[in-house]
Amino acid sequence: MxxxxxxxxxxxxxxxxxxxxxxxxxxxxxxxxxxxxxxxxxGHHYARTNQFHVQASLDGLDEKFRVLSRDDLADALKERLTELQRIPNKWTPELLSLLLQLSDRPVENSKVEDLEVFAPPKSLLPLTWAEIIAEDPPSDEELWKDIDYAAESSEDETRPDRQEKTSMKKALPSSIEDDTYDTETCVEPVDKKIIRELETAQFWRTEATEDTGKVTITELQTVRETLFMLTGLETSLYTIDGQSGSIHVVQKFILSHTTPSTTNSVLSQLADIGHDLYRLRQWPHHKSSFPLIQTFEAAVTKRLADFDRYLASSQQSYLFPKSPFPVSILEVHNEVRKASNPLRHLAKLVSNVEPLLYVNPFAHLETLFDRINLAQITLEQDVFEYLGTIFFECLQTYLKPIRKWMELGQLGHNDETFFIFENDSGSENSSLWHDRFVLRRGQGNALRSPNFLEPAAKKIFNTGKSVIFLKELGIRNTGISAESEPRLDFESVCGTDHELPLAPFSELFGAAFETWIRSKYSLASNVLRSKLLSECGLLRIIEAFKHLFLAANGSTFQDFASAIFERMDSRRRGWNDRYLLTELAHAIYATGLDPTDVERIVVRSSNTKKDSRSVKSLSSVTVDYALPWPVMNIIQRSSIPIYQQVFTFLLQTYRAKYLLQNTDWKALSSAKAKALVQLSYKLRHHLIWFADNIRAYLTDIVFGPSTEALLSQLTEAQDIDEMSDVHMKYIARLQEQSLLSSNLKPIHQAIISLLDLAVLFSDIHSSEPPKKNASVPLNSQADPNARPKMKSKKSRKSIIPTIVDDASSDSEEEGTGEHNASPTKAFQTTSSFSENLNTIQEQFDSLLPFVIAGLRSVSRAGGELCWEMLAEKLEWDKPKGRFEVA
Incomplete structure (x- = not known):
């Protein structure tokens, strides 16, 4: 058919x-x-299986077996592949490819013992005479009788060649018949003329003349001895010092047609070339255990073999010339000097690099890179191509661990030559990106890698970590393979036109290596970036942080803050129970956040001093968010306390306004003195105005623009490193602009003290109303703007509030004295309503200018412009005069 x-x-x-x-x-x-x-x-044409790819896969499988200490499997596989090669079959690659695709974890599932099933049956033991005799003993007597071989038989009649052999036997000399043989008949006679020519050619046996003490040799003999010397052999014309490798010309021999000085000069130059080559020949004998150095040794050995082939070709041209030509040692000198020029550069490079390789195993790569650039500058094209080819051959060995790291996320076992190592294999996944793997550095914090690879080291490092990160996420097939990478060799980098490129070699290599890195880096980083932004919900979590910590939805944040304040003011035991507060947060934020985000909210509380009325007590209530481990590699643990500090600061502003708004109007107007009523209204207005300005500054000027910029930069970031850096800069800027950094601590403490004045004001008006006989001091009647005088220095210490550190302990707050006083403490030790109002006014008038001046100072000293804006807002309604009451 x-x-x-x-x-x-x-x-x-x-x-x-x-x-x-x-x-x-x-x-x-x-x-x-x-x-x-x-x-x-x-219309479809099916391509054959790539036999080279199949062979590479089998070699990789063999290497995998040996790395995993399964040499028995590797030997069994090699033995059967060798046997298979003896059987010619054009479908062998297809069959092997099918078997490779059908294989399932051969390291774990394969056993060499199972191969015995396919072993051929064992052959029977060879039959011996002992067995034969044992079965059938020879008992016939006729068997051992002598036979007459001279007797005629019928066979002689039928085979005529027997007669010819008999006649030839008769023609042989009698000596053969007598079993004696003359050996001289087998030796061909020697031509004595040839012996004399050989003896003449052995010029080293010639005795020197008595008058000159020299031996005259021919130029052909000089050329032959020179070519032998260049191959590293012992000669009569040159002497080699085995220890130093120096080569000297024997002055005993001269040429008849040249002066001895001229001959000695040419031969000395050839001896210098031989000296460089001799040292280069001795270097590969010191075998190294580092693959990088072994590759370099192999490259040097290959170049020496190429040069030896050139010398052998030159010797052949003199032994078997195709046509007559004059023999000239000068011509040999010129040709050898030109042919050995790149090899001599390599010899000097090896001589300089050899002592450095014990400390820096890739010193030869750096030196080759520098010499290639120098050869390009000096327009030495042959040296440029020669060293460039060696450089890329050696670079391929260094690219193997890089390729393995970037494609599979794997490191070699105890590979000290690679610049990446695993610092903590047992670290949590939440710190996988930052703690598990680190860059290997040497003296002076220099990266332990060739200096020409340092610009791309970060991308190499991040690509491997991205692959490992994706594996932890359950994504193992990232699509990164060696087949998709561009070529990285001398021809692809410098071109094939055999001319020096116009661009510097360092620039050409940097661009080619960047393309090589990008073929793996972009794919891994894009896959990981999309997973983090979409499946892991990074942007959604940032939005949740905006609502939870930064009050993006002011109404929801106000509801949560008011619920906490109501529980605080109730002064019931267990108001700060973390389970109840967590349920409260879940109920309030359920309307604005995703249910998965709401379930991750946790409210924690710590024990505080009993009945503490300062806004500092709000630091005992902290809100936390249970981040998934992939996002924790971007939003690190160190960032969460800063979010909580910002949340506490914002909550403190809400607390001040909450107390001021809940102050009873009747309490404000309960004083009989009109000045006290006016002062109460004034203080309430100023404190609300101050709290609103701080809150608006935080939410509108700091939180909003910074968070929008963060979201934009996160979507444009290429890898986790850049995402983490963007977020860390955002956190640092958030802390700085929110006045929470250490250098702005005095200003922040002054603001907290001003907010504490709102607590003091609320406590004054919520206590027993002032007595009806409370009157305004006489000095206020005479001069309404006059300031009250304090009673004594001692009472002054007890009522004037000062700035207290947020980090101070409860025991420190309980102390007395000027540095430990607070507005709420001052109120508790004061019995006069008017004195308390004047204390609030004094503190407000002293602390507010301090805050304004501090903001302007740090802003003009190279700080943020938003501080100047806040200072302007706080000063625009500065009071011109003061109300003073007794």
Missing amino acids: SQNARIGALTDELVRCITDFSPETNAQAYKHAKDLALRKLK
Whole structure:
């Protein structure tokens, strides 16, 4: 059956099985489907399996077995592949490819013992004479009788060649018949003329003349001795010092047609070339255990072998010349000097690098890179191409661990030559990106890698970490493979036109290596970036942080703050129970956040001093968010306390305004003195105005623009490193602009003290109303703007509030004295309503200018412009005069 007929029959069956069309019921549809199928089948050309790819896979499998200490599997595989090569079959690559695809974890599932099932049956033992005699002993007496071989037989009559052999035997000399042989008859006579020529050629046996003490040799002999010397052999014309490698010309021999000084000069120059080559020949004998240095040794050995082939070709041209030509040692000198020029540069490079390789195993790569650039500058094209080819050969070995790290996220076992190592294999996934792997650094914090690779080291490092990160997320097939990477060799970097490139080699290599890195880096980073932004919900979590910590929804934050304040003011035991507060947060934030985000909110509380009325007590209530581990590699643990500090600061402003707004109006107007009533209204207005300005500054000027910029930069970031850096800068800026950094601590403490004045004001008006006989001091009647005088220095210490550190302990707050006093403490030790109002006024008038001046100072000293804006807001309604009461 022809091929077309077979395809047609199979196509008919395929169409009927898939479409259920029948030529009897639906002929038109059946014909259309068959035509489509035939067109596809006939137009498709199936390519053969790539046998080199199959061989590479088998070599990789062998290497994997040996790395995992399964040499028995590796040896068994190698033995059978060798046996398979003896059987010619064009489908061998397809069969091996099929077996590779069908293999399932051969290291764990394969056992060498199972191969005994396929072993051929053991052959029987060879039959011995002892067994034969034991079964059938020779008992016939006729068997051992002598035979007369001279007797005639019928065989002599039928074989005529027997007679010819007999006649030849008779013609042989009698010596052969007597078993004696003359060996001299087998030796060919020697031509004594050739012996004399050989003796003449051995010039080293010639005695020196008595008058000159020299031996005259021919120029051909000089050329021969020189070529031998260049190959590293011992010669009579040159002496080699085995320890130093120096080569000297023997002054005993001269040429008849040149002066000795000229001959000695040319031969000395050739000896210098031989000296460089001799040292280079001795270096590969010191075998190294580092693969990088072994590759360099192999490259040097290969160049020496190429040069030896050139010398052998030169020797052949003198031994078997195709046509007569003059022999000239000067011509040999010029040709050898030109041919050995790149090799001599390599010899000097090896001499300089050899002592450095014990400390820096990739010193040869750095030196080669520098010499290539120098050769390009000095326009030495042959040296440029020669060293450039060696450089890229050695670089391929260094690229193997880089490729393994970037594609599989794996490091070599105890590979001290690679610049990445695993610092903590047992670290949590939440710190995988920052703590598990680190860059290896040497003296002076320099990266332990070739200096020309340092610009790309960060991308190499991040690509491998991205692959490992994706594996932890359950994504193992990232699509990164060696097949998709561009070539990185001398031809692809410098071109094939055998001319020096116009661009510097360092720039060409940097661009090519950047392309090589990007082929792996971009794919891994893009996959990981999309996973973090979409599946891990990074942007959603940032939005949740905006609502939870930064009051993006002011109404929701106000509800949560008011619920906490109500529980505080109730002064019930257990108001700060963390379970109740967590349920309260879940109920309030459920309307604005995703349910998964709400479940991650946790409110924690710590024990504080009993009945503490300062806004500092709000630091005992902290809100936390249970981050998933992938996001914790971007939003690190160190960032959460800063979010909580910002949340506490914002909550303190809400607390001050909450107390001021809940102050009873009747309490404000209960004083009989009109000045006290006016002062109460004034203080309440100023304190609310101050709290509103601080809150508006935080939410509108600091939180809003910074968070929007963060979201924009996160979507544009290329990897986790850049995302983490963006977030860390955002946190640092947030802390700085929110006045929470250490250098702005005095200003922040002054603001907290001003907010504490609101607590003092609320406590004054919520206590017993002032007595009816409370009167305004006489000095206030005479001068309403006059300031009251304090009673004594001692009472002054007890009522004037000062700035208290937020980090101070409860025990420190309980102390007395000027540095430990607070507005609420001052109120508790004061019995006069008017004195308390004047104390609040004094503190407000002293602390507010301090805050304004401090903000302007740090802003003009290179700080944030927003501080100047806040200072302007706080000063625009500065009071011109003061109300003073007794």
